[in-house]
Amino acid sequence: MQIDFDFSGKHVVVFGGTTGINFGIAQAFARQGADVTVASRKQENVDAARAQLTSFGGRVFGVCADVRDFDAVGGAFEQAVAQHGPVDVLVSGAAGNFLCEAKDMSSNGFRVVIDIDLVGTFHVLRQAYAHLRRPGASVINITAPQSFIPMRYQAHAGAAKAGVDQLTRNLALEWGGDGIRINSISPGPIEGTEGFRRLMANDETERARALDAVPLKRFGTLDDIANLALFLGSPYAAYISGALIPCDGGGALESVKPPLEAAGRAATAKASKP
Numbered sequence: 072m073q074i075d076f077d078f079s080g081k082h083v084v085v086f087g088g089t090t091g092i093n094f095g096i097a098q099a100f101a102r103q104g105a106d107v108t109v110a111s112r113k114q115e116n117v118d119a120a121r122a123q124l125t126s127f128g129g130r131v132f133g134v135c136a137d138v139r140d141f142d143a144v145g146g147a148f149e150q151a152v153a154q155h156g157p158v159d160v161l162v163s164g165a166a167g168n169f170l171c172e173a174k175d176m177s178s179n180g181f182r183v184v185i186d187i188d189l190v191g192t193f194h195v196l197r198q199a200y201a202h203l204r205r206p207g208a209s210v211i212n213i214t215a216p217q218s219f220i221p222m223r224y225q226a227h228a229g230a231a232k233a234g235v236d237q238l239t240r241n242l243a244l245e246w247g248g249d250g251i252r253i254n255s256i257s258p259g260p261i262e263g264t265e266g267f268r269r270l271m272a273n274d275e276t277e278r279a280r281a282l283d284a285v286p287l288k289r290f291g292t293l294d295d296i297a298n299l300a301l302f303l304g305s306p307y308a309a310y311i312s313g314a315l316i317p318c319d320g321g322g323a324l325e326s327v328k329p330p331l332e333a334a335g336r337a338a339t340a341k342a343s344k345p
């Protein structure tokens with residue numbers, strides 16, 4: 072199911088927008104009439120995404136750029152704006168991840184995720200700034216629950232995404248006067264995506280356990296996230312800025328429960344000792 076919004080004549084740029092969740096967002100905006108730009112590292116991903124997006128009838132531009140390369144990101148915006156004009160909605164969602172305990176992680180392993188997720192987000196927003204429609208632009212960063220829920224094997228991604236969230240708040244402060252809104256979406260486990268494949272256990276027992284941790288008792292879909300992005304990109308969200316919005320079936324609530332309950336049990340046991 073998708074909500075009906077009209078983005079005809081609007082330019083929507085999705086960085087990291089060629090696969091998975093971000094491509095789902097790009098598709099949703101294309102379906103609602105937007106002129107879409109997608110950017111990522113691999114030419115084959117850019118070509119495939121552009122071909123699919125074109126089938127919705129709008130104007131589509133695709134460009135290769137690694138978010139770690141500040142100048143390449145700037146060049147991508149120059150080309151995109153030459154094609155479709157100022158940017159009305161910007162989605163920044165490029166990310167990299169793998170499972171590794173901090174004690175086993177190399178310095179470069181930690182750095183590469185910080186570079187893609189956090190420095191990359193800064194590059195995208197910083198290079199976009201001159202091209203954002205003002206007033207009126209909406210910037211949407213894609214974060215993750217590990218930004219505010221500590222998770223084992225995720226020291227790199229947790230630190231990077233926490234930085235992304237604070238960037239959201241800082242830039243909402245600094246750019247609000249230009250009429251630019253900036254928010255973060257924190258997706259829960261979205262089935263069929265690379266992040267889901269990489270980070271969720273793939274056997275049935277672990278899958279059932281993960282599902283049980285979602286209060287709504289289902290994994291998320293691409294449309295769940297895309298619908299929130301459409302809303303944040305639209306005038307209906309005109310007074311929302313600097314917000315971190317989980318779209319996770321309530322999963323963030325359940326994840327903090329076990330440690331909190333364990334601490335509560337320990338405190339209760341201590342308090343009840345004579």
Ligand code: HXC
Pocket residue numbers: 166167168169170171176177178179180181183184215216228259260265266267269270
């Ligand atoms: C330990 C690892 C590792 C692993 C890589 N490294 N994989 N260390 N365990 N599994 C280390 C390498 O040894 C190297 O350090 C350093 O990381 C860089 O590795 P490269 O392969 O050279 O990096 P690069 O080619 O730039 O690739 C970046 C990447 C890759 C992050 C490693 O996985 C990638 O490009 N991913 C993009 C797609 C992706 O991850 N999508 C999922 C996003 S999901 P040394 O010291 O050896 O040089 C997400 C959250 C989901 O973000 C949340 C779900 C709930």
Ligand code: NAP
Pocket residue numbers: 086087088089090091092093110111112113114116117136137138139164165166167187191213214215216257258259260261262264265266267
């Ligand atoms: P994905 O399919 O791997 O999407 C990542 C996208 O970023 C791809 O288009 C990739 O294309 C691009 N990318 C990666 N590194 C890049 C770089 N250095 N420069 C430019 N583009 C780059 O992953 P996903 O699972 O859909 O995740 C998308 C977003 O949602 C991420 O921000 C992730 O942290 C977040 N998230 C996902 C989940 C989940 O359940 N999947 C949960 C919470 C949060 P190229 O390979 O062509 O560069």
